[in-house]
Amino acid sequence: IDVVKQVLECMATVKMLVTSRAALDLRAEWSFPLAGLGYRRPQDDADPDHLHRQDAITLFAARAQRVRPAFNLEQEFPHVLRICELVDGLPLSIELAATWVRTLPCAVIAQELARSYELLNVSTLDMPPRHRTLGAVFEESWQRLDAIEQDALCALTCFHQTFSAQAALAVSGASLAVLSGLVDKSLVRLLPSGRYLLHEMLRQFLEEKLAEDAVAAARVTARFIDYYSRLLAQHCDALNGMEQRAALQTLLPEIEHLRRAWHLAVTHGDVAAIDRAAPALQALYFVRSTFREGEAMFAPAAAALAEVAAPVAPAYPLRLKLQLIHAFFLNLLQRHDEAIPLARDVLEAAEAENDTTLVVMAQLEWGNGLSLQGHHEQAIARLRLAAEQAAMVRADALRARALFAMCRNLRLQGRHNEASAGLTEALTLYQRLGMSLHQAFVLQKLGSAAEYQELFELAVAYLEQALGLFRQLGDDARARSTFLQLGHVYDAMGEYCRAQACFVQAAEDGEHNEDVRNLMTNQLFRATYLVHLGAYDEARQLVNETVQLARRIGHRSAVGETLCLRGMIECHGGAYTAALATFEEALAVSRESGAHLVEAPAHWGLGLARFGLDRLDEAAADLERARMRFRDSGRVVRALEADALLARVALAQGHTQQALAAVDRILAVLQHRSLHGVLDPAAVYLCCHLVLAAVADPRAGQVLVDGYQLLMTQAATIDDDATRACFLHQHVSNRALLALWDQPDVPSRPVGVAARLNPPVSTGPNLAGLTFH
Known part of the structure; x- marks a missing residue:
């Protein structure tokens, strides 16, 4: 360096190219870091x-x-x-x-x-x-360092990936000047991202050096655990609130170090660090929907503490808490048979310890497992007890979660007012706590409840609020799920263009989501949409996949719902015998699971299948049961579908007055309600028209006009020509309505009404000879 300095002082215009392992620290120096030689992975289309x-x-x-x-x-x-x-x-x-x-x-x-x-x-x-x-190269560089630099460099061996300056300083105990000096000596690399990296080969060499001093190695490990456990704890509240995106931006680059710090804390029995980090680590895995990794992290931690934390040990409550977090992830992974016994054991231990908070947590996890298994009465009792106990100890977050979980079972039992009240209270509690992610979950459920109660505009409002929260939080996976729900609501409203836009938005590439129940529900939404469009083959494939998935995870109510959709597809294909067996299975599953929500659609489907098989008396009995169950649950519009088929059955039986009474009920509701939420609107109008036309009722023509206008309005919401043609000419009821409309000698069409209100959208297949069953 002295020679270089002297030359520069004597000859100001000289230029020197110097390679060195360390910066020269001269004012005239221009530094160009030398990286390794280039390499890259080939692309599929590489030269x-x-x-x-x-x-x-x-x-x-x-x-x-x-x-x-x-x-x-x-x-x-x-x-x-x-x-x-x-x-x-x-x-x-x-x-x-x-x-x-x-x-x-x-x-x-x-x-x-x-x-x-x-x-x-x-x-x-x-x-x-x-x-x-x-090794000799490394040793030579090592010998050039002073003791402080050697200690700092050895401390950095705990970083197996890139690391931040804050982490480096906390773990090494060195100053920023020392860290900068290691960068200048080409021993630590500063990356464009602002993070640092220690070459893996050098890291291995330094690990051997650190291992020579057991005290120093233990100190580095303790600092590493402490830093990352505190980093997690600092962001725990943010992970559940509106600062979630910022928290993830901080934590995700450190994920490898967080994992390693957790494993080291468990291995070394650092109870304080485990206790500090556990809630935030649970939240991190939940927020990211990485449930398998969450289970894999907490299972060994709980097991390790079980070996050292006996009931009399100070760490015993932490051991129980870790077991409950393990049960939490087991439930999310649909492994309820493992989660429930674990929660039950913790409950017994917590009661013996007189730890009320742990008692509530155990009741909650046990009840949630029962809820997800479909044991409605047991789940409601357990979760209601958890909610009451949570209120006693003012554990608002636990009470809100118990109310939220309980609403699932209340809704499936048809107890909608109780479910809505619980969801509303849960939303209020989460808002008070600032837990934005959980607010969005509740809003999603409120949207589903509103849709079921045929309050579609309210459902859209709730879901748009949920979507807004998920977007603010940067939770793309759950935003996509909400788009699917919105698409399902628009589909029920017959706004197919909006539905398609939502489904397309939801289908954009994103990270894998491990929420199997959510995946299953989303597939059911898509299949329903395809049925409405008349795309039966695609819908059938998706329905079969969904049934298999629902059975695999033991979601019996979803099995029943999906079987009802499969039965409808079979009826539309004329396979009434197969449909009858499908609907019978759906009803049996509904009764076994206590999911009364599925009983009405199952009875309706049985009536449809038996009508197709000309078993009229049985069909009438099934449809009357469906009508009453729909009405008792407040689903007035869905009851119209049962009424429509009842009218057709009564007409076929020769019971004209009963048929007309059913049609009158339908037309009275249609004066102030739309057919939003009905699976097959065209079928409702067809049934009414055919009954009225059979008795020469002058209303028959207007009913046909209304049905045709609704069909054309719905078709106009579909932008794609091929999809619109499928909707009009492949969907059985739509095709039948068009065929009836196109008959030139329809006697009941009002005078002056043209055969087509709009030009044909597509010539479609040959419609001659089609009849509606």
């Missing part, structure tokens, strides 16, 4: 010659061919690329690794390098001793 245009790959191949002339780069490329990745393109390391090609396959070289840097040594006589092993 065939790409292998020979990567410097690191080229150097390895050239050195390998010196020791093994028959070396074939094309055959060995994946392993050569891995070697270059492991040594980060460093030329000396590449040369040292390539010499082993004489005796080892490249796959073995890569495998050994991933384990240890010690493979990188040679006995070549014409290489300087300090270049014959990578």
Whole structure:
């Protein structure tokens, strides 16, 4: 350095190119960090010659061919690329690794390098001793450091991935000046992201140095655990609130270190750190829907504490808490048979400890497992008790979660007022606590409840609020799920263009979501939409997949709902015998699970299938049951579908007055309500028209006009020509209504009404001879 300084002082215009492991710290110095040689993974459409245009790959191949002339780069490329990745393109390391090609396959070289840097040594006589092993290179650099720099560098070995300056300073105990000096000496790399990286081979070397001082190694581990457990704890509230996006931006780059710190805390029995980190770690995995990893993290932690935290130990409550978090993730993974016994055991222990908060948590997890299994009465009793106990200890978050879980079972039992009251209170509690993510969950459920009660505009309002929250939180996966719900509501309203837009938005690429129940519900929504469009083949495939998924996870009410949709598809295809068996199974599942919500659609489907099989008396009995159950549950519009079929059955039985009475009930409701939510609106109008036309009732023509106008209005919401044609000409009821409308001699059409209110959208298939069953 002195020579360089003197030359520059004497000759101001001179330019010198200097390579050095450390910055020279001269004012005239321009620093250009030298990275390793380039390498990259080939793309599918890569140029065939790409292998020979990567410097690191080229150097390895050239050195390998010196020791093994028959070396074939094309055959060995994946392993050569891995070697270059492991040594980060460093030329000396590449040369040292390539010499082993004489005796080892490249796959073995890569495998050994991933384990240890010690493979990188040679006995070549014409290489300087300090270049014959990578360890010697590292040792020379090590000896140039002072004690403070050595200690700081050794501390950084706990970072197996990139790390922040704050983490480095906290774990090493060094100053920012020391960290900067290590960067200047090319021992630590500063990345464009502002994070730092220690070369893996150097990290392995330094790990050996650190292992020589057990006290220093223990100190580094303790600091590493402490820093990341506190980092998690600092962001716990933010993960559940409006600062979720910022919290994730901080935590996700550190995810590998968070995992390692947790494992180290468990291994070393650092109870304080585990207790500090557990709630935030649970929230992190829940927010990201990475339930499998959450279960994999907490299961061994709970087991490890179970070995050391006996009932008399101070860590015993923490052990129970970890077991409940484990049960929490087991429930999310649909492993209720494992979650329930675990929660039950914790409940017994918590009651013995007189720990009311743990008692509430255990009741909640047990009740949630029962709820998800479909044991409605047991679940409601357990969750109601949890909610009451939570209120006693003012654990508002636990009470809100108990109310939320309980609403699932209340709704399936048809107890909608209780469910809505519980959801409303849960929303208020979550708003008071600032738990935005959970507010969005409740709003989703309120949207579903409003849709079921045929309050579609209210459902849209709730779901749009939920969507807004998810977007603010940056939760793209759950935003997509909400789009699917919105699409389902618009589908029920006959606004197919909006429904399609929502489904397209929901289908955009995103991270994998492990919420199986959510996936199943979304598939059911899509299948229903396809049935409405007349795309029966696609709908059938999706329905079959959904039934299998629902059965696999034991979601019996969903099995019943999906079977009802499958039965409708079979009826529309004329397979009434198969449909009858399908609806009978749906009804049996509904009764077994106590999900009364499915009974009305199942009875309606049985009536439809038996009508198709000409079993009229049985059909009438089924349809009357469906009508009463729909009305008792407040689903007035869905009851119209039962009335419509009852009218057709009564007409076929020769009971004209009963048929007319059913039609009158329908027309009275249609004076102030739309058919939003009805599975088959065209069928309702067809049934009314056919009954009225059979008795020469003058209202028949207007009913036909109303049905045709509704059909054309719905068709106009479909932008795609092929989809619109499918809707009009493949959907059985729509096709039948069009066929009836196009008959030139329909006697009941009002005078002056043209055969077509609008020009034909598509010529479609031949409609001659079609009849409506």
